[in-house]
Amino acid sequence: MVTISLCMIVKNEKETIGRCLESVRNVVDEIVIVDTGSTDRTKEIVRRYTDNIYDFEWIDDFAAARNYAFSKGTQDYLFWMDADDCMLEEDREKLRELKHEIDPSVDMVTMMYVMSQDEKGNSIYSIRRERLVKRSRNYQWQDFVHEYIPPEGYIMDSDIAIIHNKKKSSGKRNLNMLEKRLEAGEKFTPRYLFYYANELFEHKVFDKAAEYYHKYLDTNQMAFEDNVAACDKLAQYYKETGDPDKELHYLLQTMKYNSPRAEYCCRIGHHFLEKKQIDLAIRWFHMATKMEIPNHIWGLVNHLAYTWLPHLQLAIAYGMIGDVERAYYHNEIVSAYIPDDPGILDNKKKLEELMKKAQRQ
Numbered sequence: 001m002v003t004i005s006l007c008m009i010v011k012n013e014k015e016t017i018g019r020c021l022e023s024v025r026n027v028v029d030e031i032v033i034v035d036t037g038s039t040d041r042t043k044e045i046v047r048r049y050t051d052n053i054y055d056f057e058w059i060d061d062f063a064a065a066r067n068y069a070f071s072k073g074t075q076d077y078l079f080w081m082d083a084d085d086c087m088l089e090e091d092r093e094k095l096r097e098l099k100h101e102i103d104p105s106v107d108m109v110t111m112m113y114v115m116s117q118d119e120k121g122n123s124i125y126s127i128r129r130e131r132l133v134k135r136s137r138n139y140q141w142q143d144f145v146h147e148y149i150p151p152e153g154y155i156m157d158s159d160i161a162i163i164h165n166k167k168k169s170s171g172k173r174n175l176n177m178l179e180k181r182l183e184a185g186e187k188f189t190p191r192y193l194f195y196y197a198n199e200l201f202e203h204k205v206f207d208k209a210a211e212y213y214h215k216y217l218d219t220n221q222m223a224f225e226d227n228v229a230a231c232d233k234l235a236q237y238y239k240e241t242g243d244p245d246k247e248l249h250y251l252l253q254t255m256k257y258n259s260p261r262a263e264y265c266c267r268i269g270h271h272f273l274e275k276k277q278i279d280l281a282i283r284w285f286h287m288a289t290k291m292e293i294p295n296h297i298w299g300l301v302n303h304l305a306y307t308w309l310p311h312l313q314l315a316i317a318y319g320m321i322g323d324v325e326r327a328y329y330h331n332e333i334v335s336a337y338i339p340d341d342p343g344i345l346d347n348k349k350k351l352e353e354l355m356k357k358a359q360r361q
Contacts (some may be wrong), residue, residue: 001100003029004080004132005073009056009065013083014041016167021049022111023086027095028079033176035067042083060177063141070139077109079132082314084163107134107153112161115300123303128296131162145177146195157296175199186348192217194226201233224257225299231257235267244271258297260304262288268302269313273320282317285310308337315347324354 006028010017021031031050035043036058045055054070070078081087087095094144096108109132130149132137141147178196182188188196197212213230221227231250238246248271254264269284288310293301302309311333318327328351335344 002077002102002104004077004079004095004099005032005075005080005135006029007032007066007069007073008034008081008083009036009062009069010038010042010083011036011058012038012040013043013055014045016084016165017042018045018048019165020086021046021086021325022082024081024092025049027087027092027099029075030073032069034065034071034072036065036126038207039298047320060180061144063143063147065208066141066147068249070135070141073135074332076135077132078135081162084165084167086165087160087162090161091162092198094158098158098160102156103154106156106234107137108132108139108151108155109160110151110155110157112159112300114161114163117163125300126161128298131160139330143191144181145174146191146198155256160175163341172203175203182310190221191223191226193219194223194230197233199235206240210234213237225297226256227257228299232264244275247271258299259294260287260291261294262291262310263302265291266305266310266313269310269317273317278321282314285314285317289314308334312344319351322346324358326352327351328355 004027006024007029008020012239013020025031030052032052032054033046033050034054034056035046036056043053052072054068054072056065058065066080069080102109102137108130110128111131112123112126113124113128113129116123118124130151133149134153137153139149139152141149174195176189178192178199179191182196193212193216197209199218200206202210210233213234217227217230231253235247235250235254238244238250248268251264251268251271254261264286265288269281269288272278272281272284288305291306293303293306311330315327315334318324318330328348331344331347331351335341336347338344345360
């Protein structure tokens with residue numbers, strides 16, 4: 001059996017750190033906490049779980065802080081989480097099993113990072129992240145913000161999930177860190193161009209965000225998931241600015257970098273639905289219904305697009321052309337996923353009335 005060091009960086013996390021550590025205390029073998037300047041009760045709470053608490057002066061560099069935390073881990077594998085993350089029991093059990101069964105040649109284990117859930121705990125959005133790395137490989141975090149560990153060596157994709165429960169906003173922290181570097185004359189790498197565009201988009205500086213997404217794509221990177229995400233955001237931008245042709249262009253452009261994905265099929269279908277090209281819309285929605293969730297990509301996955309969303313869109317599309325039976329069929333599929341949704345229940349009632357009316361005629 002291998003052993004695991006949980007290595008975290010924290011600052012003013014009194015609201016979430018206890019829940020996070022409680023969720024993994026019985027599955028990791030060591031907990032290492034690096035505090036970058038807490039002024040609340042974070043350290044007091046952490047001491048209930050570990051004495052391995054270290055201070056690190058914040059230097060506007062997340063990679064530096066995480067590498068310091070990794071340097072303090074002593075077990076076979078190093079595992080990272082953020083304070084607003086937690087692990088459910090089913091995933092703790094999977095991690096226990098992994099500790100017993102992992103091939104010793106595995107250098108890195110990826111896990112699903114669930115970014116949002118519905119009220120029943122079903123995933124809405126998730127991404128795959130590097131989570132567990134072999135200490136002897138001396139992996140190093142890179143980039144001062146939106147830091148990452150380069151995926152090298154023998155990598156295992158697991159079905160273990162980490163749940164992200166964001167409780168507080170970082171505000172403009174990341175945007176300010178990037179702009180500080182720009183103002184100092186730093187020439188951004190393509191990756192920084194992409195993440196700067198993301199920060200601008202998140203803070204609703206849309207025109208400038210689009211400018212930097214274009215700059216990023218012009219670098220012709222092989223980072224396919226970032227390319228897909230940049231096209232996704234540009235499609236959103238052009239939809240909001242009233243340019244549906246460019247919106248469609250960038251939705252289709254996502255397929256240049258990888259296989260078609262259900263979320264983009266749904267959005268392309270919606271594009272044609274808005275233009276009243278119902279037959280084309282239906283084709284794209286049906287394509288989405290035939291796709292399975294891609295388990296091995298590292299990009300953002302919209303789980304709704306692989307479950308009930310395209311069926312809802314088909315119910316609407318068939319309703320628009322008067323095909324009540326097909327509309328009802330797809331509405332029933334949606335109902336199996338969200339049975340208590342008032343809109344779906346109302347649709348069901350109206351469609352049943354229309355079918356009864358048709359039978360009487």
